[in-house]
Amino acid sequence: MLIPEVPSISDAQLSARLQARIDSKTKPLGALGKLEVLAHRIGCILGSEEPVLREPQMLVCAADHGLAANGVSAYPSDVTWQMVENFLAGGAAVSVLARQNGLALTVADCGVAREIPPREQAQGAPRLVSCRVAAGTQDASAGPAMSMAQCAQAVDNGRKIVQGMPGNALLLGEMGIGNTSVASLLLARLGGVPLADCTGAGTGLNAEGVARKRKVLEAALAANADAREPMQALAALGGFEVATLTGAVLQAAAERRVIVVDGFITTAAVLVASRLQPAVLERCVFAHRSGEPGHAHMLRLLNGEALLDMGLRLGEGSGAALAWPLLLSACAFLREMASFESAGVDGSHAA
Ligand SMILES: O=C(O)c1ccc[n+]([C@@H]2O[C@H](COP(=O)([O-])O)[C@@H](O)[C@H]2O)c1
Numbered sequence: 001m002l003i004p005e006v007p008s009i010s011d012a013q014l015s016a017r018l019q020a021r022i023d024s025k026t027k028p029l030g031a032l033g034k035l036e037v038l039a040h041r042i043g044c045i046l047g048s049e050e051p052v053l054r055e056p057q058m059l060v061c062a063a064d065h066g067l068a069a070n071g072v073s074a075y076p077s078d079v080t081w082q083m084v085e086n087f088l089a090g091g092a093a094v095s096v097l098a099r100q101n102g103l104a105l106t107v108a109d110c111g112v113a114r115e116i117p118p119r120e121q122a123q124g125a126p127r128l129v130s131c132r133v134a135a136g137t138q139d140a141s142a143g144p145a146m147s148m149a150q151c152a153q154a155v156d157n158g159r160k161i162v163q164g165m166p167g168n169a170l171l172l173g174e175m176g177i178g179n180t181s182v183a184s185l186l187l188a189r190l191g192g193v194p195l196a197d198c199t200g201a202g203t204g205l206n207a208e209g210v211a212r213k214r215k216v217l218e219a220a221l222a223a224n225a226d227a228r229e230p231m232q233a234l235a236a237l238g239g240f241e242v243a244t245l246t247g248a249v250l251q252a253a254a255e256r257r258v259i260v261v262d263g264f265i266t267t268a269a270v271l272v273a274s275r276l277q278p279a280v281l282e283r284c285v286f287a288h289r290s291g292e293p294g295h296a297h298m299l300r301l302l303n304g305e306a307l308l309d310m311g312l313r314l315g316e317g318s319g320a321a322l323a324w325p326l327l328l329s330a331c332a333f334l335r336e337m338a339s340f341e342s343a344g345v346d347g348s349h350a351a
């Protein structure tokens with residue numbers, strides 16, 4: 001089956017026990033703010049009052065986009081393969097942050113225009129997975145970016161990558177020149193948000209560039225006017241990395257992993273996945289709110305509150321990696337903080 005079952009994990013009893021445990025800790029009620037919400041969510045996902053995050057996996061999906069030929073990015077498509085090499089060589093932001101935080105890094109070539117050659121993988125070094133559907137998508141401003149079969153293949157690739165991964169947490173990242181356009185198109189089509197609110201500077205277009213980008217995106221929506229269902233929209237407007245991430249999200253949700261979502265593009269994959277299986281959202285933690293303006297609209301649509309708001313607009317999974325220590329802290333306080341009772345602290349308080 002292409003789309004796995006993702007049942008709701010809502011459990012009123014566990015939820016109440018988690019909240020009682022959080023409230024019993026030696027602190028004024030609610031004083032750990034959003035860290036409490038985060039702890040509650042992780043406890044619900046992992047089905048435990050004492051959750052332990054194990055062997056976290058950072059998955060960075062990369063691909064190229066036919067749409068990029070229309071001047072929708074400040075950088076050329078060649079940067080995609082060059083950055084993938086940089087991820088694998090250990091020099092990119094996500095490489096550094098993954099290393100710093102003990103996140104195993106997997107980089108997937110989902111359809112980079114220039115094939116990333118396989119190589120020997122040293123112990124602990126970033127791992128390359130080749131799951132190329134094609135050498136980049138077709139130009140979505142002239143027709144569908146990919147066929148339904150290609151889209152299904154990419155979704156299945158994402159599922160298979162996650163199936164083979166250890167641990168209980170998946171952090172999402174991506175790389176693909178032109179892919180803020182893909183995220184904007186999916187937000188406009190699936191979220192009904194006006195294109196003007198969906199379109200931003202991406203890697204750094206100026207105002208004239210953003211206006212040009214918007215025209216190209218208008219053409220892409222018009223060229224794919226019939227693609228309205230989630231999988232159709234993903235095929236028509238999407239990229240191979242976004243489709244692979246959609247499969248990864250569905251599989252991780254089905255396996256009840258904690259999913260740490262990065263910026264605008266990885267959230268677009270969550271948007272598609274949530275239209276196929278709404279309960280995926282119960283398993284998601286939104287790491288940050290990107291500087292790309294469409295991301296705020298997307299988060300609102302998904303009822304997602306971001307942990308960080310640092311003006312990041314890099315992608316790669318950098319925001320997810322930066323937020324990771326907060327997830328560790330949330331679990332640590334839930335497991336290790338004393339309760340009023342165990343510490344002999346007076347927990348009575350006025351209304
Ligand atoms: O994650 C984000 O919110 C984000 C915002 C702006 C740009 N990016 C990254 O920049 C690339 C896409 O930008 P662009 O301008 O080529 O569409 C792609 O490689 C993304 O990882 C990522």
Ligand SMILES: Cc1cc2nc[nH]c2cc1C
Nearest residue numbers: 075079175203314315316
């Ligand atoms: C240099 C560079 C690094 C990136 N990382 C993710 N997207 C990127 C886009 C560019 C241009």
